[in-house]
Amino acid sequence: xxxxxxxxxxxxxxxxxxxxxxxxxxxxxxxxxxxxxxxxxxxxxxxxxxxxxxxxxxxxxxxxxxxxxxxxxxxxxxxxxxxxxxxxxxxxxxxxxxxxxxxxxxxxxxxxxxxxxxxxxxxxxxxxxxxxxxxxxxxxxxxxxxxxxxxxxxxxxxxxxxxxxxxxxxxxxxxxxxxxxxxxxxxxxxxxxxxxxxxxxxxxxxxxxxxxxxxxxxxxxxxxxxxxxxxxxxxxxxxxxxxxxxxxxxxxxxxxxxxxxxxxxxxxxxxxxxxxxxxxxxxxxxxxxxxxxxxxxxxxxxxxxxxxxxxxxxxxxxxxxxxxxxxxxxxxxxxxxxxxxxxxxxxxxxxxxxxxxxx
Amino acid sequence: xxxxxxxxxxxxxxxxxxxxxxxxxxxxxxxxxxxxxxxxxxxxxxxxxxxxxxxxxxxxxxxxxxxxxxxxxxxxxxxxxxxxxxxxxxxxxxxxxxxxxxxxxxxxxxxxxxxxxxxxxxxxxxxxxxxxxxxxxxxxxxxxxxxxxxxxxxxxxxxxxxxxxxxxxxxxxxxxxxxxxxxxxxxxxxxxxxxxxxxxxxxxxxxxxxxxxxxxxxxxxxxxxxxxxxxxxxxxxxxxxxxxxxxxxxxxxxxxxxxxxxxx
Amino acid sequence: xxxxxxxxxxxxxxxxxxxxxxxxxxxxxxxxxxxxxxxxxxxxxxxxxxxxxxxxxxxxxxxxxxxxxxxxxxxxxxxxxxxxxxxxxxxxxxxxxxxxxxxxxxxxxxxxxxxxxxxxxxxxxxxxxxxxxxxxxxxxxxxxxxxxxxxxxxxxxxxxxxxxxxxxxxxxxxxxxxxxxxxxxxxxxxxxxxxxxxxxxxxxxxxxxxxxxxxxxxxxxxxxxxxxxxxxxxxxxxxxxxxxxxxxxxxxxxxxxxxxxxxxxxxxxxxxxxxxxxxxxxxxxxxxxxxxx
Numbered sequence: 001x002x003x004x005x006x007x008x009x010x011x012x013x014x015x016x017x018x019x020x021x022x023x024x025x026x027x028x029x030x031x032x033x034x035x036x037x038x039x040x041x042x043x044x045x046x047x048x049x050x051x052x053x054x055x056x057x058x059x060x061x062x063x064x065x066x067x068x069x070x071x072x073x074x075x076x077x078x079x080x081x082x083x084x085x086x087x088x089x090x091x092x093x094x095x096x097x098x099x100x101x102x103x104x105x106x107x108x109x110x111x112x113x114x115x116x117x118x119x120x121x122x123x124x125x126x127x128x129x130x131x132x133x134x135x136x137x138x139x140x141x142x143x144x145x146x147x148x149x150x151x152x153x154x155x156x157x158x159x160x161x162x163x164x165x166x167x168x169x170x171x172x173x174x175x176x177x178x179x180x181x182x183x184x185x186x187x188x189x190x191x192x193x194x195x196x197x198x199x200x201x202x203x204x205x206x207x208x209x210x211x212x213x214x215x216x217x218x219x220x221x222x223x224x225x226x227x228x229x230x231x232x233x234x235x236x237x238x239x240x241x242x243x244x245x246x247x248x249x250x251x252x253x254x255x256x257x258x259x260x261x262x263x264x265x266x267x268x269x270x271x272x273x274x275x276x277x278x279x280x281x282x283x284x285x286x287x288x289x290x291x292x293x294x295x296x297x298x299x300x301x302x303x304x305x306x307x308x309x310x311x312x313x314x315x316x317x318x319x320x321x322x323x324x325x326x327x328x329x330x331x332x333x334x335x336x337x338x339x340x341x342x343x344x345x346x347x348x349x350x351x352x353x354x355x356x357x358x359x
Numbered sequence: 360x361x362x363x364x365x366x367x368x369x370x371x372x373x374x375x376x377x378x379x380x381x382x383x384x385x386x387x388x389x390x391x392x393x394x395x396x397x398x399x400x401x402x403x404x405x406x407x408x409x410x411x412x413x414x415x416x417x418x419x420x421x422x423x424x425x426x427x428x429x430x431x432x433x434x435x436x437x438x439x440x441x442x443x444x445x446x447x448x449x450x451x452x453x454x455x456x457x458x459x460x461x462x463x464x465x466x467x468x469x470x471x472x473x474x475x476x477x478x479x480x481x482x483x484x485x486x487x488x489x490x491x492x493x494x495x496x497x498x499x500x501x502x503x504x505x506x507x508x509x510x511x512x513x514x515x516x517x518x519x520x521x522x523x524x525x526x527x528x529x530x531x532x533x534x535x536x537x538x539x540x541x542x543x544x545x546x547x548x549x550x551x552x553x554x555x556x557x558x559x560x561x562x563x564x565x566x567x568x569x570x571x572x573x574x575x576x577x578x579x580x581x582x583x584x585x586x587x588x589x590x591x592x593x594x595x596x597x598x599x600x601x602x603x604x605x606x607x608x609x610x611x612x613x614x615x616x617x618x619x620x621x622x623x
Numbered sequence: 624x625x626x627x628x629x630x631x632x633x634x635x636x637x638x639x640x641x642x643x644x645x646x647x648x649x650x651x652x653x654x655x656x657x658x659x660x661x662x663x664x665x666x667x668x669x670x671x672x673x674x675x676x677x678x679x680x681x682x683x684x685x686x687x688x689x690x691x692x693x694x695x696x697x698x699x700x701x702x703x704x705x706x707x708x709x710x711x712x713x714x715x716x717x718x719x720x721x722x723x724x725x726x727x728x729x730x731x732x733x734x735x736x737x738x739x740x741x742x743x744x745x746x747x748x749x750x751x752x753x754x755x756x757x758x759x760x761x762x763x764x765x766x767x768x769x770x771x772x773x774x775x776x777x778x779x780x781x782x783x784x785x786x787x788x789x790x791x792x793x794x795x796x797x798x799x800x801x802x803x804x805x806x807x808x809x810x811x812x813x814x815x816x817x818x819x820x821x822x823x824x825x826x827x828x829x830x831x832x833x834x835x836x837x838x839x840x841x842x843x844x845x846x847x848x849x850x851x852x853x854x855x856x857x858x859x860x861x862x863x864x865x866x867x868x869x870x871x872x873x874x875x876x877x878x879x880x881x882x883x884x885x886x887x888x889x890x891x892x893x894x895x896x897x898x899x900x901x902x903x904x905x906x907x908x909x910x911x912x913x914x915x916x
Binding site: 198201202205206207210211212213215216217219220221222223224225226234238281305322 | 381416418437448450455456467473479481
Binding site: 001033079122127130131132136138139141142145146148152153154245265269272273276319320321322323325326327328330333334353 | 695708716722724728729730844847883884885887890
């Protein structure tokens with residue numbers, strides 16, 4: 001049972017290659033530069049503190065986690081429900097490094113979190129040599145529950161704090177104190193941007209091809225000489241690195257203080273839903289899905305309050321959100337298995353053709 | 360054509376037996392394939408032809424026997440070993456990577472000679488750019504050889520059956536193999552497509568010098584392109600020689616061609 | 624020694640409860656190849672519906688009848704709105720659809736009946752019973768008897784009735800079954816109804832044991848190791864798997880727990896399942912299909 005035929009998206013070296021013909025490359029680079037410039041300067045200028053800290057920062061961090069899961073599930077075809085465990089590992093490792101070794105730079109602490117998560121990911125992926133397809137879910141499930149238990153049970157991880165909650169030390173980068181929403185936004189943007197660039201390189205490289213090959217048919221991949229287990233382990237490790245860094249960012253920048261309940265199975269499902277809705281195997285889809293996941297509940301509560309001219313209590317609202325989410329998942333699976341990203345691409349194609357349609 | 364020179368065969372099977380629980384797929388199979396020849400395996404359905412190919416390419420592990428390829432001998436090998444030793448193959452039910460483009464499939468075929476590590480690729484440093492260029496150039500050569508250039512960015516799953524089979528062949532060729540294993544390369548094709556595929560196989564054998572071991576049902580094709588024919592029936596070799604020799608072998612006729620020697 | 628036996632038996636009996644949920648899974652998997660992640664949600668939905676009816680004064684048997692009817696309606700809706708549109712998709716897609724389905728069921732159940740914990744009284748007291756000098760729970764014994772009865776009933780259904788034959792045909796080869804006239808939508812409706820009813824029974828027992836609450840949906844996750852050990856397509860295997868998981872869990876909790884710390888039953892069954900899968904990638908009872916390339 002493979003994830004293969006759900007995902008006809010290809011990021012072939014031909015289409016999106018890092019080394020493309022100038023005619024295609026220049027406009028694309030220009031667009032990317034514009035996007036980057038906008039993200040760095042325009043957004044903080046236009047957005048208020050609420051938007052920066054409550055919407056944009058979590059959006060970027062969840063996108064990063066989704067990128068990680070996408071590399072593993074969307075590209076390499078290994079279904080995982082352990083995303084939250086990898087994020088937790090990243091968060092707690094980064095916390096312990098930052099709290100116990102205060103001279104270590106912040107980014108190094110994040111990287112340490114990523115590396116610890118990567119190690120755990122590789123461990124979780126070891127059984128993928130023997131265990132195929134769907135059964136593999138149990139391995140990541142086992143990791144998820146084990147990690148949840150371990151971080152709750154062993155107080156050492158939380159700095160021997162009796163409440164089990166960790167409070168993150170102040171964020172310093174190169175001597176500057178990062179304590180404004182804008183600073184947080186730039187920190188997260190920088191990390192996520194850099195890792196997105198790396199993810200893009202991977203997707204369009206030989207490694208990306210090997211991921212896709214293993215996803216589509218791992219027997220055939222072995223037959224043409226691809227080291228299947230090694231490729232799967234690499235997928236697990238790299239994906240978990242991304243989730244680990246995302247977890248560290250989530251804990252340090254977004255939450256500020258956290259306990260094991262931030263990293264429960266429901267968060268693994270949240271990230272899985274992000275990539276389903278956004279489009280599995282699509283890097284852009286990770287962002288689209290994350291945006292949807294964050295904005296949709298806000299939209300729903302606004303709609304509900306205007307329709308019912310008043311406020312609904314949070315409990316009822318979250319129930320209805322659940323129902324709508326579930327229905328949307330099913331809808332996307334039926335109608336648009338390639339997710340919102342492909343809907344976007346189709347729309348974009350139509351937009352480009354539209355002026356020519358008149359005659 | 361087959362030579363009388365005493366060069367060692369490229370592939371030799373000795374006494375290979377394969378069973379799936381109670382079913383005996385192969386019994387005591389032994390034959391040799393000479394370098395640069397086109398060898399066809401024929402036999403009725405269920406004779407064990409695909410199993411034989413799977414043993415050679417390491418997908419199945421035989422219980423007995425051994426195989427020698429290019430001087431190396433082993434009881435069983437992994438598919439990856441087979442690829443590293445210089446074998447490439449196609450499958451009966453096409454095994455192309457459906458979610459990838461034609462070009463990517465073919466480049467993937469040459470993965471064993473990719474010259475950069477994943478870190479170099481991830482950070483776009485070092486040999487990554489050059490390795491990608493070289494891989495692309497190699498793939499383009501294969502695409503040109505099989506006239507698949509204009510489909511290079513097409514998603515394989517969107518291509519018609521005949522083209523998918525050609526892509527699978529291209530992917531196998533991208534590895535520049537010494538031995539090409541083809542499992543029913545003409546299955547499901549019409550006369551014109553079969554002609555094209557036969558020519559492609561002959562081109563591969565003559566121009567690239569690749570040894571070919573193929574499973575085929577169409578006797579016209581077998582007689583037309585092979586130098587050497589091995590006949591299997593119920594997992595045993597019942598015929599082994601040139602096409603003409605095999606055609607007149609009584610056992611073969613009885614087992615495979617039936618009383619009416621229609622197809623030949 | 625008798626403590627060990629009691630613990631073991633206690634675990635076995637608790638394991639029967641897992642088997643009950645797992646049986647629902649197996650039914651659906653056998654007939655449509657779908658791993659129904661929403662099984663736990665079905666259990667919760669059934670239990671909540673029943674409890675809410677009883678709390679509103681509906682008599683016990685009537686409440687059961689109404690709940691059963693509701694589960695059948697759910698099955699019909701699921702077949703029509705989820706299974707039919709996704710009929711040719713790979714199993715992973717269907718699994719993710721059941722993920723979505725579980726969300727819908729949970730949300731609906733809680734929107735309709737609230738998120739509080741409800742007590743469920745089946746009239747069975749959980750008192751210790753002494754058998755052969757061992758103290759066992761009366762409740763667990765009755766639950767085991769129920770599960771045993773259910774398995775026997777289902778076995779009869781599968782082997783003696785026409786629907787059972789159709790089910791087995793569909794499980795074996797859906798296309799071939801279609802070609803001999805088996806109507807897939809009807810089969811699926813029936814199977815999902817059956818799974819819903821099994822879920823109802825499981826929900827009643829589970830609810831009586833630990834109260835009807837949201838965490839019931841997490842039971843589905845426990846069923847996974849059960850299925851892995853017992854095989855996804857064997858009802859007998861589901862029972863054996865449940866016993867093994869229940870016993871292992873209990874023993875680990877009692878003997879390993881004090882050393883490592885409490886709560887290991889949360890992850891132990893999964894690690895056990897992974898270990899077993901490494902040894903037998905198709906599960907203890909599962910079909911070991913030879914991959915013909």
